Amino acid sequence: MRASSAAPSGHRRSYFIEPPKGFAAAVLLRRLAALIFTLIVSVAACELFIRYADTDGMSAIDDFRCALIAISTAWLAWGAALSLLGLFYVQHPISRLPEGIRVKGRTAIIVPIYNEDPVGTFSRVAAMDEGLERLGVGDLFDFALLSDTTSQAIAEGEALWWARLVADRNAEGRIFYRRRTANTGKKAGNVEDFVRRSGSAYDYALILDADSLMEPETIVELTRRIEADPGLGLLQTLPTIIHARSFFGRAMQFSATYFSPVFARGVAMLQGNEGPFWGHNALVRVKAFAESCGLPALSGKPPFGGHIMSHDYVEAALLARAGWKVRLDPDLTNSYEESPENLLEHAKRDRRWCQGNLQYVRLLSAPNLKFWSRLVFAQGIMAYVASPIWLLFLATSILSPFFTPAPDYFPEPHFPFPIFPADETLMAVLLVSGIWCLLVLPKLVIVLRGMFTRDNLSFGGTIHAFVSTSVEVVFSSLIAPLMLWFQSRAVLQVLFGADGGWSAANRGGGRMSLNDAWRASRWIVVSGLLTFGVALFVAQSMIVWLIPIAGPMVIAPLVIWATSANAERGFGHYLFATPYEQRPTPVMLARERILSGWADIEMPLPEIGPEAISEDEPVPADAA
Amino acid sequence: MTEANISARERLIADILSRAGLPNAPLAMPKQVIEVQSNWIFAIYARLVRRT
Numbered sequence: 048m049r050a051s052s053a054a055p056s057g058h059r060r061s062y063f064i065e066p067p068k069g070f071a072a073a074v075l076l077r078r079l080a081a082l083i084f085t086l087i088v089s090v091a092a093c094e095l096f097i098r099y100a101d102t103d104g105m106s107a108i109d110d111f112r113c114a115l116i117a118i119s120t121a122w123l124a125w126g127a128a129l130s131l132l133g134l135f136y137v138q139h140p141i142s143r144l145p146e147g148i149r150v151k152g153r154t155a156i157i158v159p160i161y162n163e164d165p166v167g168t169f170s171r172v173a174a175m176d177e178g179l180e181r182l183g184v185g186d187l188f189d190f191a192l193l194s195d196t197t198s199q200a201i202a203e204g205e206a207l208w209w210a211r212l213v214a215d216r217n218a219e220g221r222i223f224y225r226r227r228t229a230n231t232g233k234k235a236g237n238v239e240d241f242v243r244r245s246g247s248a249y250d251y252a253l254i255l256d257a258d259s260l261m262e263p264e265t266i267v268e269l270t271r272r273i274e275a276d277p278g279l280g281l282l283q284t285l286p287t288i289i290h291a292r293s294f295f296g297r298a299m300q301f302s303a304t305y306f307s308p309v310f311a312r313g314v315a316m317l318q319g320n321e322g323p324f325w326g327h328n329a330l331v332r333v334k335a336f337a338e339s340c341g342l343p344a345l346s347g348k349p350p351f352g353g354h355i356m357s358h359d360y361v362e363a364a365l366l367a368r369a370g371w372k373v374r375l376d377p378d379l380t381n382s383y384e385e386s387p388e389n390l391l392e393h394a395k396r397d398r399r400w401c402q403g404n405l406q407y408v409r410l411l412s413a414p415n416l417k418f419w420s421r422l423v424f425a426q427g428i429m430a431y432v433a434s435p436i437w438l439l440f441l442a443t444s445i446l447s448p449f450f451t452p453a454p455d456y457f458p459e460p461h462f463p464f465p466i467f468p469a470d471e472t473l474m475a476v477l478l479v480s481g482i483w484c485l486l487v488l489p490k491l492v493i494v495l496r497g498m499f500t501r502d503n504l505s506f507g508g509t510i511h512a513f514v515s516t517s518v519e520v521v522f523s524s525l526i527a528p529l530m531l532w533f534q535s536r537a538v539l540q541v542l543f544g545a546d547g548g549w550s551a552a553n554r555g556g557g558r559m560s561l562n563d564a565w566r567a568s569r570w571i572v573v574s575g576l577l578t579f580g581v582a583l584f585v586a587q588s589m590i591v592w593l594i595p596i597a598g599p600m601v602i603a604p605l606v607i608w609a610t611s612a613n614a615e616r617g618f619g620h621y622l623f624a625t626p627y628e629q630r631p632t633p634v635m636l637a638r639e640r641i642l643s644g645w646a647d648i649e650m651p652l653p654e655i656g657p658e659a660i661s662e663d664e665p666v667p668a669d670a671a
Numbered sequence: 672m673t674e675a676n677i678s679a680r681e682r683l684i685a686d687i688l689s690r691a692g693l694p695n696a697p698l699a700m701p702k703q704v705i706e707v708q709s710n711w712i713f714a715i716y717a718r719l720v721r722r723t
Contacts, residue, residue: 191693203684210687224691239700246698333698341700351713365703409713413705542716 058151062275064142074319078419081128081317088124088485089117092478099474108443108450115440116478122433123485125426130306130489133313134496138378142275143268150270152250153187154330159237160194161230162201163257165208166645168192171260174638176216178263188266190218191245193237194226202226211648215641234326235342235358246333250274256327260289262381262634269330269379280335280371281363284382285311286328289627289635293557294614296388298522301515301623303386305506309493311377321367321419322374326359328382332371336362339369345409349546350402357403360427361410364420381632388557389611390526391567394533401431401537402546434534441596445578448586479592490516505626515623525606528599532571557611564607575600 096116100109160168172190179185196202209224251273273279291300340362345352355361363373387393407424494513497503506512578597582589
């Protein structure tokens with residue numbers, strides 16, 4: 048492996064453990080098993096559909112619908128396969144420096160910022176720095192706050208609060224801040240700029256988001272693992288959502304804490320040496336990153352050309368292409384992020400991700416990529432294309448009576464009695480039930496498994512977890528048709544050349560007014576009413592089937608408004624309880640303490656004298 | 672805020688930023704080749720969209 052030349056020096060013996068015999072064959076078998084399961088489910092769905100649709104003869108539109116249902120169920124089956132695999136996760140022995148052996152490599156903890164609240168972001172940095180100092184490894188870590196902020200007011204706040212942070216943490220020369228005036232390459236360009244300017248000062252870089260928080264023990268563990276394995280280029284942790292307050296946010300938080308670890312273990316079962324990078328809360332080997340991940344701008348204009356937006360999957364693929372291992376270790380928990388508090392903020396972020404993922408069409412045939420990396424790109428594309436495919440299936444189903452030939456009750460010549468087509472409604476019921484099972488069954492199995500493994504105890508017990516899961520299932524069924532429309536619109540916008548730009552993430556303040564919810568979703572209401580209206584005239588028998596889809600569309604503003612409400616008290620709080628909410632970890636408590644200490648400060652100005660000016664390359668004053 | 676105050680604030684921020692710069696330790700990061708000359712999927716899409 049090319050990577051071996053980058054073995055960190057300084058350790059007298061090697062702590063590298065070879066992967067177990069048959070590791071590659073086992074990964075291949077699992078990948079094949081997941082693909083075959085997906086194929087079987089897709090074929091079974093087609094069979095049920097054909098038996099249902101063939102009662103009055105298969106028309107061309109039925110063939111088209113069959114193809115759509117094949118793709119859609121294959122996508123759902125793939126998700127179900129990941130969760131089922133995750134239930135049987137086995138962690139292979141991994142290389143790590145043992146306790147008592149000190150890590151030698153130096154790490155930059157880099158925090159890209161883009162118009163975020165500096166107090167919130169810097170208080171997380173202070174809490175992590177405090178934790179690393181407590182562990183006695185503060186000298187091995189520097190922080191680099193990399194601002195791409197465009198707002199002058201926020202940028203001034205960043206500078207002032209940086210000074211406060213450095214003074215509070217006595218971190219002159221350890222916590223750096225720089226702001227770019229030109230945001231070339233967006234977040235990927237921001238990180239790249241850091242590597243170009245300062246990369247050779249560090250062995251590893253922990254890439255965070257502005258809302259990331261990580262327990263110092265996890266940070267140190269990351270460095271222990273990467274230092275022991277000279278071929279490891281990137282190590283991804285399993286981030287968990289914290290600090291959600293609204294009903295929507297807490298539902299997402301519960302889902303990410305309770306279900307996602309199982310899905311992540313499924314991903315890990317299939318990853319081999321080509322694991323995922325989710326863009327943050329991951330440690331990279333700087334040398335590997337520098338030599339493999341310089342992203343060029345794609346030819347042509349946005350949305351398909353220009354800078355690569357969803358850079359993380361691409362960077363993972365490029366590291367794997369260069370022979371570096373990319374790995375997700377699902378046991379690396381105590382790694383946190385925050386998430387949008389209402390459906391519209393979620394959809395806004397999704398719009399950005401959609402554009403980035405559709406750009407992968409350009410990269411599917413990139414030279415020398417591993418097959419698995421190409422499949423990951425295809426998954427990224429499907430994550431968004433699946434919505435318009437479902438929508439197309441819905442539309443063609445409503446319109447199919449137009450294309451259905453009139454029933455022939457006398458198909459046998461000279462036979463005097465009519466022959467009525469068999470009622471195959473049961474097939475349709477089976478098909479819908481099967482699709483529902485693909486979505487819901489993995490979640491119910493996770494509850495059942497949690498009962499035996501006692502994992503449910505940290506979620507308030509099995510009954511508590513079951514109630515939360517049931518409400519989450521209803522909630523996700525309610526918002527699914529809305530997301531179907533938001534995502535379909537996003538895909539269409541991208542296909543027709545609309546660039547969504549780069550909007551700042553708004554993770555706090557989720558409460559929406561009913562008026563705002565109405566204005567943002569009235570087009571979905573109209574679409575829902577039109578769906579019912581067309582079905583009423585064209586296919587009355589479809590109306591019952593359409594209620595679960597078009598129903599939530601008609602009440603979209605109410606759903607968006609109601610789920611943005613605060614749910615930190617009463618029944619809202621009972622629902623979706625998570626372990627971190629009930630027992631905050633030390634770094635969360637430290638961050639809260641620092642934040643409340645800073646809350647009363649109006650101007651975060653420590654003493655600054657001219658003698659403090661260093662010889663470091665200065666950031667131009669006009670940058671602020 | 673008076674002009675003098677604004678100017679003092681700007682000087683202060685410039686002063687802060689002068690201490691904030693990253694370590695000067697450059698590392699080369701060559702651009703990777705990720706685009707193929709003939710991407711037929713994208714070529715079909717581009718033709719279709721141009722026609723609409």
